[in-house]
Amino acid sequence: MSRTVYVNGAYLPEEEARVSIFDRAFLFADGVYEVTSVIDGKLVDFAGHARRLARSLAELDMPAPCSEDELLAIHRELIRRNGLTEGMIYLQVTRGAADRDFAWSEGMTPTLVLFTQARALIDSPAAERGLKVISLEDLRWGRRDIKTVQLLYPSMAKMQAKARGKDDAWLVEDGFVTEGTSNNAWIVTRDGVLVTRDLSNRILHGITRAAVLRFAREAQMRVEERPFTIDEAKDAAEAFVTAATTFVTPVVEIDDAPVGDGAPGPVARRLRAIYIEESRKAAI
Template structure:
């Protein structure tokens, strides 16, 4: 059976889906996106993703193509039609099609596209071994808090990591780690404190990040939201990342240096368990 996708009001087989060559997402990367995980056929943290989408649209003065309630129903319909038990729903909104001009069109007609991906998330084998990362210079634009489709440099970072024989890259600016190519970055100090960069324009305000930090504080874990360096990370007891597609993923090596004992640590392991348990309770 062909995968069913959603394009501007229609549910279509993926091979029949089309978007205008004049779409500003294609011409200018003038668009935003969200990725929501699916577990047990239900959406994880949908409300958080919907709120962040609204913020991204507002920051770019881009109209929403549908209401958030309608968006939830589209997500559910796609999950049902594609029989997705575990995986992801990708959503993209652009300013729509208009003759090529750097200025925004006076009356934009936004484009809305969604598709699903079936993928093992909860029992991903790599969660038991952890991932390896390298550090790279952060060369992205200054408004990383807006979840835009401008993902060329993160893609380049992924390829730098692949060329180095590792899983991902942490980006560094002014001597401090900002985030991973598609995730938020954390360390756990030898005193047991979870450290992750404070919110600002320099990083994406992760939905999984917010949930994990809330769960950590509820579990009486110490949390500090501040910058940290590569040197501090190498000396940490543990490290991990969070994202909608990886949940809480241990990091066991940075720039060739083993972190902790080189295996997933107890804090990251427990936070992954808590996140899965608590998020499934509120899944929609």
């Protein structure tokens, strides 16, 4: 049975879903998106994703297609109609459709699309074995804090990693790691300090990143928000990534060099367990 998806006010079988070829997301990547995790049939960090969506829209001078309460209702209806217990809901807002022109028209009607993706998030093989990553130059545009659908270079970087038999890539700019292709990057120093890149236009302001920072501090872990190099990461006791689709997932190898003992470490495992437990409590 096909999924039920949402397109501009209608719940439809996925085979019947249509968006105009003149939509500016198709022609100019003029759109933003969010991915919200679902566990136990409930939404994780929905309020955080809604706030970030509102910020992305504001940064692009794009009107919101509906209220936060309406978005929540759509998410819940998609969960109900698709019987989703674990996975994600993808949401995309575009500026809308108009004849092709670099300058957009005022008063355009936004396009709003949502769909579900069933996936095992808690019992993740990747979390058990750990990820192997390569480092690549970060060639993305300068406003990575806006969660746009402009994802060509991250996709190319991911495919370069796959071609080399690895799982992902960490992107490097001016000698420092920015983030992964679809996640925030972390290391644990040999003296037990958690390090992740500080917020700026150079990285996405991860919702899972923010939650993990909060949980780490509540657990009395030492945390530093600052840039770090690939060499520092290779010399770390542990490394991991955070994202809505992967929670906390260990990184066990960088550029063919093992991180720590080359296996998922205790800090990443503990933070993953805390994140899952607390997310289950707070999911709506």
